[in-house]
Amino acid sequence: MRFSLCLTSNQVPSPLMALGSCSLMWFRKGLRIHDNPALEYAAKSSDFVYPVFVIDPHYMKPDPNAFSPGSSLAGLNRIRFLIESLVDLDSNLKKLGSRLLVLKGEPGEILIRCLEQWNVKKLCFEYDTEPYYQAIDVRVKDYACSAGIEVFSPVSHTLFNPADIIQKNGGKPPLSYQSFLKVAGQPSWASSPLSTSLSSLPPVGAYGNCEISEVPSVKELGYEDNGQDELTPFRGGESEALKRLRDSLSDGEWVANFEKPKGDPSAFLKPATTVLSPYLKFGCLSSRYFYQCLQDLYKNVKKHTSPPVSLAGQLLWRDFFYTMAFGTPNFDQMKGNRICKQIPWNSNEELLAAWREARTGYPWIDAIMVQLQKWGWMHHLARHCVACFLTRGDLFVHWEKGRDVFGRLLIDSDWAINNGNWLWLSCSSFFYQYNRIYSPISFGKKYDPNGKFVRHFLPILKDMPKEYIYEPWTAPLNIQAKAKCIVGKDYPRPVVLHDSASKECKRRLAEAYALNKELNGLVSEEDLHSLRRKLEEDQNHDIKAKRQRQKLIG
DNA sequence: CTCGTGTTGGCAAG
DNA sequence: CTTGCCAACACGAG
Numbered sequence: 106m107r108f109s110l111c112l113t114s115n116q117v118p119s120p121l122m123a124l125g126s127c128s129l130m131w132f133r134k135g136l137r138i139h140d141n142p143a144l145e146y147a148a149k150s151s152d153f154v155y156p157v158f159v160i161d162p163h164y165m166k167p168d169p170n171a172f173s174p175g176s177s178l179a180g181l182n183r184i185r186f187l188i189e190s191l192v193d194l195d196s197n198l199k200k201l202g203s204r205l206l207v208l209k210g211e212p213g214e215i216l217i218r219c220l221e222q223w224n225v226k227k228l229c230f231e232y233d234t235e236p237y238y239q240a241i242d243v244r245v246k247d248y249a250c251s252a253g254i255e256v257f258s259p260v261s262h263t264l265f266n267p268a269d270i271i272q273k274n275g276g277k278p279p280l281s282y283q284s285f286l287k288v289a290g291q292p293s294w295a296s297s298p299l300s301t302s303l304s305s306l307p308p309v310g311a312y313g314n315c316e317i318s319e320v321p322s323v324k325e326l327g328y329e330d331n332g333q334d335e336l337t338p339f340r341g342g343e344s345e346a347l348k349r350l351r352d353s354l355s356d357g358e359w360v361a362n363f364e365k366p367k368g369d370p371s372a373f374l375k376p377a378t379t380v381l382s383p384y385l386k387f388g389c390l391s392s393r394y395f396y397q398c399l400q401d402l403y404k405n406v407k408k409h410t411s412p413p414v415s416l417a418g419q420l421l422w423r424d425f426f427y428t429m430a431f432g433t434p435n436f437d438q439m440k441g442n443r444i445c446k447q448i449p450w451n452s453n454e455e456l457l458a459a460w461r462e463a464r465t466g467y468p469w470i471d472a473i474m475v476q477l478q479k480w481g482w483m484h485h486l487a488r489h490c491v492a493c494f495l496t497r498g499d500l501f502v503h504w505e506k507g508r509d510v511f512g513r514l515l516i517d518s519d520w521a522i523n524n525g526n527w528l529w530l531s532c533s534s535f536f537y538q539y540n541r542i543y544s545p546i547s548f549g550k551k552y553d554p555n556g557k558f559v560r561h562f563l564p565i566l567k568d569m570p571k572e573y574i575y576e577p578w579t580a581p582l583n584i585q586a587k588a589k590c591i592v593g594k595d596y597p598r599p600v601v602l603h604d605s606a607s608k609e610c611k612r613r614l615a616e617a618y619a620l621n622k623e624l625n626g627l628v629s630e631e632d633l634h635s636l637r638r639k640l641e642e643d644q645n646h647d648i649k650a651k652r653q654r655q656k657l658i659g
Numbered sequence: 660c661t662c663g664t665g666t667t668g669g670c671a672a673g
Numbered sequence: 674c675t676t677g678c679c680a681a682c683a684c685g686a687g
């Protein structure tokens with residue numbers, strides 16, 4: 106376990122010190138009691154513990170200009186999930202004789218003010234590898250060190266410490282999952298049981314004139330009841346996370362035989378996966394505890410699946426992306442990203458909006474996008490389908506645009522994993538077989554030939570016969586009329602033709618790959634610009650040639 | 660340099 | 674339900 110310790114004890118003794126030693130536990134992710142080393146350390150030999158959560162306006166303040174209800178960064182479903190998680194955390198802290206102190210403002214600034222006012226001796230918080238927190242944490246740590254406050258910042262959000270893996274691999278993160286597994290080995294903590302219970306916590310100290318509040322409601326944060334008919338069915342919080350974990354683990358056979366690629370993306374009444382990702386994202390569930398439970402279960406069965414497809418393999422994917430993201434400058438963009446292929450994506454706002462607003466005209470794609478808006482969660486393969494469609498499969502829109510939409514609307518959206526998967530799906534990194542394109546028609550049909558998933562999330566198509574539900578534009582007009590869904594009026598026509606669009610995408614990627622190879626990855630903005638022009642010229646030439654051919658035939 | 664491998668494509672044939 | 678083919682890539686081990 107890594108932590109930084111600063112004991113430059115030049116602090117002037119204050120009269121308050123006689124009251125006993127105080128610790129501050131700063132919650133950000135890690136919204137849990139179980140397996141929380143920072144909380145445990147804060148509680149150890151302290152007379153008072155201040156459990157603090159700072160409401161960051163950057164993340165929580167309503168933004169009326171955003172394309173969906175929520176803040177500028179997070180949709181309402183995820184904000185609600187976070188609030189529920191905080192309410193649960195507060196209630197669990199109360200059971201231990203403590204409570205959650207909620208403050209509002211820029212987190213670094215607020216934290217420093219708390220440290221100043223409360224005579225804190227130990228500052229404890231879970232280490233966070235995201236750039237946003239890295240910047241805040243440097244500032245807070247600097248202050249704490251200069252004030253002689255001990256800082257304890259353990260890595261407990263992931264199975265491994267990304268920095269350890271990078272070091273073991275010679276300074277660079279392992280670029281493939283298999284090499285990651287080899288370098289990572291077994292987690293250091295896995296040999297002994299994790300500490301998962303706390304019997305009590307020291308009381309909260311006096312907090313003077315700091316503005317403390319209870320966990321606010323979504324309404325108190327300034328969000329109107331938007332009257333949306335269907336909200337996410339997933340409730341936030343550690344209690345819910347542990348319940349869901351126990352439910353999943355209770356079917357040992359299911360866990361032992363779990364194979365990620367074999368799940369049914371159209372299952373929504375009973376999803377084909379655990380739906381523990383949002384709880385892992387906020388740390389309501391410890392990934393280490395989950396991993397340990399899985400190892401215990403595997404020990405007691407005859408045979409079980411293995412990484413990458415097993416359930417434990419999914420946690421390792423999470424660590425893989427965390428490590429890649431931590432060790433790759435500009436991981437969240439194409440420019441200046443060492444591992445990202447430079448591709449002349451377009452920034453067609455109309456195509457992007459059609460995708461985002463579930464009106465591409467492909468019911469399978471649109472239904473998934475509605476599920477994203479309403480639930481903030483979709484099956485992994487459903488995410489693949491829409492991400493592929495937006496980028497390398499059909500629309501050739503920049504993956505960063507899709508990343509932003511997912512980043513906002515998913516309740517489990519996680520900076521490292523979201524960016525990693527968009528790099529993957531767009532064939533920008535990790536995965537390069539751009540000929541393998543998910544069909545927006547046949548992929549969904551394979552799992553759900555009757556279109557139950559489409560009918561649920563796109564009720565306008567609920568009476569469309571199953572023969573046409575994945576391609577309603579092919580239905581004869583009388584059938585469209587009978588189904589009360591005229592394509593072009595009640596439901597949009599396809600924004601592109603999949604056959605020709607996907608062929609064009611493949612051609613563009615082939616050209617872009619060749620350019621990346623030729624320039625050894627050092628593709629400048631001008632290079633991309635001229636490639637874009639060349640591709641357009643070729644396309645126009647193709648179209649003209651086709652017209653000529655048609656003229657000759659006609 | 661070659662060769663094997665890579666979490667999850669689509670399609671047709673057997 | 675399984676197999677082979679499509680057309681083809683990057684990466685890393687040797």
